[in-house]
Amino acid sequence: MINHIAAISFSPTGRTETLVREFGKQLAQRFQEEGVTLDFHSFTLPKDQDTLHSFGPHTLVVFGMPTYAGRIPNKALPFVQKLFSGDPDRKTPAVALVTFGNRSYDSSLTELRDELEKKDFLVFAAGAFAAPHAFAAIGREHPTEEDRARFRELLDRTEARLRSGKPLERVVIKGDAPVAPYYIPLGEDGQPAKFLKAKPKTDLTRCDHCGKCAKVCPMGSINPDNTDEVPGICIKCQACIQYCPQGAKYFDDPRFLSHKAMLEKSYQRTAGSEVF
Numbered sequence: 001m002i003n004h005i006a007a008i009s010f011s012p013t014g015r016t017e018t019l020v021r022e023f024g025k026q027l028a029q030r031f032q033e034e035g036v037t038l039d040f041h042s043f044t045l046p047k048d049q050d051t052l053h054s055f056g057p058h059t060l061v062v063f064g065m066p067t068y069a070g071r072i073p074n075k076a077l078p079f080v081q082k083l084f085s086g087d088p089d090r091k092t093p094a095v096a097l098v099t100f101g102n103r104s105y106d107s108s109l110t111e112l113r114d115e116l117e118k119k120d121f122l123v124f125a126a127g128a129f130a131a132p133h134a135f136a137a138i139g140r141e142h143p144t145e146e147d148r149a150r151f152r153e154l155l156d157r158t159e160a161r162l163r164s165g166k167p168l169e170r171v172v173i174k175g176d177a178p179v180a181p182y183y184i185p186l187g188e189d190g191q192p193a194k195f196l197k198a199k200p201k202t203d204l205t206r207c208d209h210c211g212k213c214a215k216v217c218p219m220g221s222i223n224p225d226n227t228d229e230v231p232g233i234c235i236k237c238q239a240c241i242q243y244c245p246q247g248a249k250y251f252d253d254p255r256f257l258s259h260k261a262m263l264e265k266s267y268q269r270t271a272g273s274e275v276f
């Protein structure tokens with residue numbers, strides 16, 4: 001039986017963190033009588049990307065990441081591989097969670113489970129939750145009543161599996177297809193939209209140089225002394241755009257905007273969350 005829950009997330013625009021924290025909190029409440037404790041960890045910001053965490057067999061880890069191009073964000077994958085480890089002999093139980101922006105989570109949940117397994121976690125429950133898209137105006141209706149029902153279902157399953165007294169089993173996700181290649185973003189013309197090098201621009205008539213964008217960049221890529229400069233890599237996470245108090249950050253790369261427009265045209269239907 002567990003005695004502690006560690007809720008961990010990488011979450012540039014906050015949706016995954018909200019999901020993971022809520023899941024951890026509600027699960028801990030269900031084990032309140034057993035005295036199960038709860039804490040939260042984030043590896044979203046550079047300041048938290050050096051701390052190593054290892055967990056024993058009596059901690060339950062709730063681990064959440066967003067979906068980028070149908071996988072877990074490739075620039076954040078090394079953090080999963082380097083920073084976190086479970087118990088090599090008895091394995092540390094884990095619940096894997098991903099969010100996705102109303103298109104599809106494709107292979108992200110399978111990839112997260114597989115990466116956690118390589119670090120001695122036993123992923124026995126998992127869920128993919130639809131969310132508003134970070135850069136396209138789709139999925140704003142999430143979380144829907146259906147999403148909330150899936151969330152409760154996953155809590156029920158997690159609790160039941162932990163209380164069953166039986167050995168935990170590796171969760172099967174969507175019939176267990178192998179992890180697919182990254183989704184290739186398309187433009188409005190249906191052709192691949194290559195915007196890997198796109199970086200945010202700054203409207204200098206609005207920017208008051210508060211430095212918030214540099215503080216929230218998960219890659220530490222924005223020059224804090226001149227926030228108009230982005231010398232590091234940009235993962236297009238939209239944190240600088242979302243958290244700029246002046247609304248001064250924007251993308252004007254035509255291929256990026258074409259992909260955004262394609263998503264807004266093709267993915268207006270409400271995607272469903274799924275739990276395993």
Ligand SMILES: Cc1cc2nc3c(=O)[nH]c(=O)nc-3n(C[C@H](O)[C@H](O)[C@H](O)COP(=O)(O)O)c2cc1C
Pocket residue numbers: 010011012013014015016017065066067068069070071099100101102103104105131132133134135183235236237238
């Ligand atoms: C670079 C990038 C790529 C994305 N790729 C996908 C995708 O392949 N499928 C999808 O449904 N949503 C995609 N999204 C949307 C995110 O998965 C969604 O907004 C997520 O909830 C963001 O998590 P966060 O708020 O924790 O940062 C993408 C978002 C970004 C920024």
